[in-house]
Amino acid sequence: METDELNGGEDLGVIESTPEATGTPVEPELAGGNFIKVSARGNVKAIAGKIAHSAREGDPPAALCIGAECINLAVKAIAISRTYLTGDNMDLSFQPAFRDADRSKKSLALYMAKTKSRAPISTVDDVEMPIGSQSKPQVVAGALAARVREQRAVCLTAIGIDAVSNAVLAIGNARLYLEQDRKDIRAMPSFVQVHKNGRDLNAVKFSLVVENI
Structure with a gap:
C-alpha cells in the first residue's frame, strides 16, 4: 500500500x-x-x-x-x-x-x-489531559512536567488542527522543563474517539513514554 x-x-x-x-x-x-x-x-x-x-x-x-x-x-x-x-x-x-x-x-x-534507546519509567496512562484550540502550550507543559515529576503517567488528547498543534508544542516545552530533572518524553500518537457534548468525535491521543536520561 x-x-x-x-x-x-x-x-x-x-x-x-x-x-x-x-x-x-x-x-x-x-x-x-x-x-x-x-x-x-x-x-x-x-x-x-x-x-x-x-x-x-x-x-x-x-x-x-x-x-x-x-x-x-x-x-x-x-x-x-x-x-x-x-x-x-x-x-x-x-x-x-x-x-x-x-x-x-x-x-x-x-x-x-523506531526503538527506544532509554529505559522507560512507565507506559500506562494514569492522567488524561484534554488539549483544546485555546490551550496555552507553556501552561500545559508546566502541568505535564509536574505530573512527570510525580511519576504519574500522562496522555494528551486533542481534537482539531490547533489543538493537535498545541499538544505538540506543550510536549516540546515540557521536554525543556524536564532537562534539569534528567527526564525526557516520547510521544506515540494514535486515533481515538472521545465523547463530548453528546457526540463521538475523532481525536488524536498522545501516549507519552517518560524516560531517564
Whole structure:
C-alpha cells in the first residue's frame, strides 16, 4: 500500500531536503539529510507510507514543520505509519524540538525513532489531559512536567488542527522543563474517539513514554 502511494505520481506535500537546498539553518542531527519537509497540502497517507518505508529500510526521518496545519499533518502521518508497521513488529515515537529560539513560533522538528534507546519509567496512562484550540502550550507543559515529576503517567488528547498543534508544542516545552530533572518524553500518537457534548468525535491521543536520561 505504501509503495503504491509513494510511486503514484501524486503531490505528497513532502520535499526531500539536503542542508544546501533549504534556507533554514540545519541542526547537527539533520546534517546527514535524513529529514522531510511537510507541507500543509500534503497527502497524509502518502507521507505515512514514506515514513514507514524509511523505518523499514533504516532510520525514520525527522519531519520539519512550520505552522499548525503542517504539525497536525505530520502527527497524523506518524499515527498512520504506526499502523503500517504493526506487521513488521515495529513501532514509532517522536520527540518535538524547537527550531527557533522564539518558542511561540510553530517551527518544529519531529524526531522519530523506531526503538527506544532509554529505559522507560512507565507506559500506562494514569492522567488524561484534554488539549483544546485555546490551550496555552507553556501552561500545559508546566502541568505535564509536574505530573512527570510525580511519576504519574500522562496522555494528551486533542481534537482539531490547533489543538493537535498545541499538544505538540506543550510536549516540546515540557521536554525543556524536564532537562534539569534528567527526564525526557516520547510521544506515540494514535486515533481515538472521545465523547463530548453528546457526540463521538475523532481525536488524536498522545501516549507519552517518560524516560531517564
